[in-house]
Amino acid sequence: MKTPGAVSSLCWSGDALVDPVGGMVRYHLDGSTFDPHLRYAYRFDRAVMSPDGRYGVLYESLGTAGLLLEGTRVVRQLTRDFYQAHVYDYPVALHTLPSGRTLLAHCPESYCVVELEDAATGERLTKRDNTPIDIFHSRLQFSPDGRYLASAGWMWHPVDAASVFGVPRALEEPASLDSAALMEGVENGLFLTAVAFGARDTLVFVRLEESRDDARFFLGAYSLTEKKVLSEVALEEPAGPLMVVDAEHVVDFFGHPKLVSRATGRVVRRWEDLDTGKVLASIRHHLPPPPHFALDAAHRRFAVGTASGIEVVTLAAQ
Structure with missing residues (x-):
């Protein structure tokens, strides 16, 4: 579909694609467009939306500033820790519970x-006073059913x-968000560069194994x-x-x-x-900003922003 220019962000909302950073412009798959003629005067460059489309977060991906919206209304400003914020992706995700309450996950x-x-x-639902493990959380995502929250970040070195x-469990025992046993069975989650939720309780991952001469x-x-x-x-x-398509396939967006x-x-x-960029993991300050693309695993489709439009690819059911 054609757009006036390159989109500033890209999210699915039902059967429409939305550019929250560009002013909540909505592009429908039939080619129609709704532009509320809003502009948010800051250098936000990415966005996420809640599954029901009610809430959105604009953020500066390698910065500290975020903005929570309900529709087009500003709810409140968000921030994250400045430490190494210029190095890795801003951690933020939204999920709507069956009760209608929308959870905001961030740092x-x-x-x-x-x-x-x-x-x-803005009520903090996970207040606690304990010592967390030393990990840089990034690329937060909820599972489709909201039972799990994944973080794909990094640790020193x-x-x-x-x-x-x-x-x-986190809502009942907030300290569980600071567990030292992150992922048993896969070296506590070390060397996993990307994750995506699959069917039921399955997490699909990319693992990197490096040696002096090879990766x-x-x-x-x-x-x-x-x-x-x-x-x-x-591989x-x-x-x-990643986007998990089914038990047989995933879509990888490197390159x-x-x-x-x-x-x-x-x-x-x-x-x-x-073009979907050269990002492998959360640390990406050394790379050009990746083009905008949006994933809709439930409907086996994805959308990629181009210089003059949005390309939507739907995968046929096997």
């Missing part, structure tokens, strides 16, 4: 402390590190209930952000979108005309 005070808040009121928290990437699946690796296969190419077999690690289809 408002410390890079190593994830908080859950009521988006509407630096080493990529992923962790997953049970959301109901190898692996694609695996991890059971969050059994706390063990279910499968792992060597024929480096992989970055350009690629459909990858989960059984063999081989690329079975490419969209080489769509």
Whole structure:
């Protein structure tokens, strides 16, 4: 679909694509557009939206500033710890519970402390007074059912590190967000560069194995209930952000979108005309900003912003 220029951000909202940073402009798949003619006068460059489309967060991905919106109304300003903020992606995610309450996950005070808040009121739901593990949380994402919250960040030296928290448990026992046993069975989540939720309690991950002369990437699946690796296969190419398509395939967005077999690690289809950037993990200050793309795993589709429009790719059911 054509747009007046390159989008400033990109999120799915039902069957529409929204550019929150660009003023909440809504692009419908039938080609129609709704522009509320709003502009947020700051250098925000990324956005996330709640599944029901009610709330959105604009943020500076390698900065400290964020802005929580309800529709187009400003609810409140957000911030994160300044420490190394210029180095890695801003940690923020939204999820709407069946009750209608929307949870905001972010790190408002410390890079190593994830908080859950009521988006509407700002009530801190995970207050605690304990010592967290020393991890830089980044690229937060809720599972589709809201049972889990994943973080794909890093630890010193630096080493990529992923962790997953049970959301109901965190609301009852906030200290569980600071557990030292992040992910049993996969070296406590170390060396995992990207994660995405699969079916039921499955987490799909990319693992990096480096030696002095080589770097190898692996694609695996991890059971969050059994706390063990279910499968792992060597990838024929480096992989970055993921979208789980089904039990057989994922889409990898390193360089350009690629459909990858989960059984063999081989690329079975490419969209080489769509640029999705060279980001592998959360630390990306040394790379150009990646183009905007939005994932809709539930409907087996993704959208990529181009210089003059948005390309939508829908994968046929197998």
